[in-house]
Amino acid sequence: MNSILDRYLDRVLVYANKSAPKAEAIRKELMDHLLQKVDDLTQSGLSREEATLEALRQHGSPRIIGYKLRGAFPWIDIRAHGAARGVIAIGPTAVGIFAFGRIAVGVVACGTVAVGLFSAGFFAVGLLLAWAFIGAGGIAAAFITIGGVATGYWAIGLLSNGDTAIGAWVPPTGHGPGVLSHYTAENVPPFLKTLEPLLRGCTYFEWNVFAFWPVLILTIFAFSYLRVRECKRVESADDWLIEN
Amino acid sequence: MKLSKKTLDGNMDTLLLALLSEGPSYGYQMVQDLNAKAPGILKTGEGTIYPVLHRLEERELIQSSWRAGETGRQRRYYRITPKGKLALSENCLQWAALKNVMTTVLGDRPVPETFQPITRLGVTT
Numbered sequence: 337m338n339s340i341l342d343r344y345l346d347r348v349l350v351y352a353n354k355s356a357p358k359a360e361a362i363r364k365e366l367m368d369h370l371l372q373k374v375d376d377l378t379q380s381g382l383s384r385e386e387a388t389l390e391a392l393r394q395h396g397s398p399r400i401i402g403y404k405l406r407g408a409f410p411w412i413d414i415r416a417h418g419a420a421r422g423v424i425a426i427g428p429t430a431v432g433i434f435a436f437g438r439i440a441v442g443v444v445a446c447g448t449v450a451v452g453l454f455s456a457g458f459f460a461v462g463l464l465l466a467w468a469f470i471g472a473g474g475i476a477a478a479f480i481t482i483g484g485v486a487t488g489y490w491a492i493g494l495l496s497n498g499d500t501a502i503g504a505w506v507p508p509t510g511h512g513p514g515v516l517s518h519y520t521a522e523n524v525p526p527f528l529k530t531l532e533p534l535l536r537g538c539t540y541f542e543w544n545v546f547a548f549w550p551v552l553i554l555t556i557f558a559f560s561y562l563r564v565r566e567c568k569r570v571e572s573a574d575d576w577l578i579e580n
Numbered sequence: 581m582k583l584s585k586k587t588l589d590g591n592m593d594t595l596l597l598a599l600l601s602e603g604p605s606y607g608y609q610m611v612q613d614l615n616a617k618a619p620g621i622l623k624t625g626e627g628t629i630y631p632v633l634h635r636l637e638e639r640e641l642i643q644s645s646w647r648a649g650e651t652g653r654q655r656r657y658y659r660i661t662p663k664g665k666l667a668l669s670e671n672c673l674q675w676a677a678l679k680n681v682m683t684t685v686l687g688d689r690p691v692p693e694t695f696q697p698i699t700r701l702g703v704t705t
Contacts, residue, residue, distance in 0.1 A: 348627070365656045366627065369608045372651070373626075396625015404631035407638070 341370050344392050350573040351402025362405065370395060416567040426563050436559035446555055456552050467548045475534060477548065485534050490514075495528055497535040507532050588621065592632050593641075594671040595621075597664055600642055604659040606649070607633065633658060641667050 345366055349359045370391050377387035395401075399417060406413060413422030418429065425432030425442065435442030435452065445452030448459065455462035458469050466473030466483065476483030476493070486493030489500065496503030500514030505528040508521065519528065595618075599610050610633075611626045622628060636642045641664035649655035660668070 361656075362630070364654060365607060366630065368606075368649070368653050368655050369611075369626070369630075371653065372608045375651075394625065395627040396622075400624055401627040401631065404628060405634065408635065 338371075340388055340392070341367060341374075344370075344395075344398060346573060347398035348402045348405070350570055351399050352405035353402075353569075354405065366395075414562050414566040416563075416570045426559050426566075436555070436563075446552070446559065456548070456555075467552065485531055487535055495531050495535065504528060507535060591675075592629075593636060594668065594675070596629070596632060596636065597641060597660060597668040597671070600658055600660040601665065601668055604657045606655050606657050610658075636664070640664075 345363050348366065349363060352359065352362065354362065373391040373394065374384070374387045377390050378384055382390060403415065403418065408421075410422045412424045413420040413427070413432070415427035418427065420427030420430045420432070420435075420437065422432045424434045425440075426436045428437055429439045430437030430442065430445075430447065431440075432442045433444065435445045435450075436447055438448045440447030440450045440452070440455070440457065442452045443454070445455040445457070445460075445462075447457045450457035450460040450462075450466075450468070452461075453463045454465045455471075455473070456467040460466040460468030460471045460473070460478070462471070462473035462476065464474045466476040466478065466481075468476075468478040468481075470480045471478030471488075472482045474483060475485045476488070477486075478488045480490045481488035481493070481496075481498070482491075483493045484495070486496040486498070486501075486503065488498045491498035491501045491503070493501075493503045495505050495507070497507065502514070502516045503518070505519045505524050506515050506517035519525065595614065596610060599605060599613055605613070607629055611622060611629055614621050614629075633642065633644075637644055637658070640661055642658045642660055644656050644658050646654050646656055
């Protein structure tokens with residue numbers, strides 16, 4: 337029966353991802369708990385086998401316990417399941433200073449859906465900067481974009497630039513047929529004029545090629561590699577380890 | 581009525597510090613004590629007590645040491661530190677203040693015998 341307990345603890349420790357000495361201490365402590373529980377349940381009339389299974393059931397999900405053992409907000413939290421939380425957080429959902437995931441929330445967020453001060457992804461909302469296919473933010477560069485300063489194929493913003501641009505002020509750098517600007521070059525307020533350098537000569541596609549694409553692709557590769565490595569580590573520990 | 585995870589999360593530290601203020605103990609014994617005093621409180625599993633204990637130890641509110649238990653197996657015993665006692669006192673004060681506020685505001689409002697959560701669809705379960 338101890339092999340079942342060992343296997344259960346293997347699963348806890350795979351998710352906990354602790355150093356060897358710490359993992360050994362956790363294993364020893366939890367094993368003591370489980371053996372004591374099995375003894376007590378056996379004394380209450382259950383067979384050893386039933387008692388073992390009941391002890392494991394009452395002890396809880398290895399994934400929940402394992403992930404809780406990781407600590408509250410570590411420097412790096414990479415998870416194969418659930419929500420990663422850390423200074424650098426990588427997981428299906430990620431919350432952190434630097435967050436990468438299908439859903440990412442952070443100061444710097446990168447993901448399919450990204451929300452942050454600086455965000456990049458398929459859908460991105462960035463308080464200061466958003467780069468995405470569909471994006472919104474203070475400065476937003478996206479195929480479809482809404483922002484204070486918006487640049488994109490379709491752009492709506494206080495100051496906007498794009499093939500189809502709508503804005504309070506669309507500088508002459510916007511070339512599309514759908515340009516709709518409230519102000520003209522003659523009456524544009526000075527504060528909008530001062531923001532113009534952010535857009536001048538800088539269409540969405542140019543931002544793509546020269547600035548954001550290489551950085552974003554490298555970031556995605558790096559974080560994806562770490563996440564895949566974590567998934568493989570979890571899977572390789574036990575072929576029936578992946579829980580639903 | 582079962583307490584929600586949200587309600588428990590912030591108070592498990594205090595509960596464990598309170599148990600340890602009565603004397604050194606180990607995980608299994610603390611689970612037994614908690615279950616005796618508040619059945620079903622560890623609803624996500626008895627093992628979830630250990631992450632809380634380890635976190636308390638990292639914050640130096642408790643200390644642990646290994647020694648042989650009655651069974652002869654090595655067992656990890658925890659005891660509260662002076663810093664932990666201080667934290668417990670502060671938490672107790674906070675709790676007393678909150679209890680006071682809740683009692684004052686809720687007054688003699690009748691408490692429903694059963695709690696029926698409303699789902700998103702508005703159907704009670």
